[in-house]
Amino acid sequence: MITEVISVTSLQSFFTKIAILLIAYFTPVAEMINIMLIFLTVDTISGIWASVKTGHKFESYRLRKTVYKFIWYTVSVMLAWMMEHTFKIEWSNLASITAGFICFVELKSVFENISVITGDPVFLRIIKIFKKKGSETIQEISEDDKNSSENG
Secondary structure: OHHHHHHHHHHHHHHHHHHHHHHHHHHHHHHHHHHHHHHHHHHHHHHHHHHHHOOOOOOOOHHHHHHHHHHHHHHHHHHHHHHHHHOOOOOOOHHHHHHHHHHHHHHHHHHHHHHHOOOOOOHHHHHHHHHHHHHHHHHHHHHHHHHHHHHH
């Protein structure tokens, strides 16, 4: 009986120490993860509101999808941060770029939802501007890559 209590107590202590170690290790990305959670929450709320506004049926699998998205978003930022720090890639800011891209995707979705809620396409125009600028940037990068490979 006493050995069972000791082993359960020591097992709990072990897992507590592991949890503290992981929290301490990933503290530098906590702010990015919190911001991603805020963007995802705003997207979820605006998505539910837009669904109600358009008369779409509320389905629980869509909320489950949001939970999965948050889990995988968090894992991707943590992995990017681990790679960045393990391999000493100081120039990349890979975790910040990953989190920023995720937040941008969620912001785009929020803009789409707000356009549905308000009936005003102003946010859709903003999205078109982003798409146009993004396409121009991708084209410039492609041309630079093509020119460098021809000259290289």
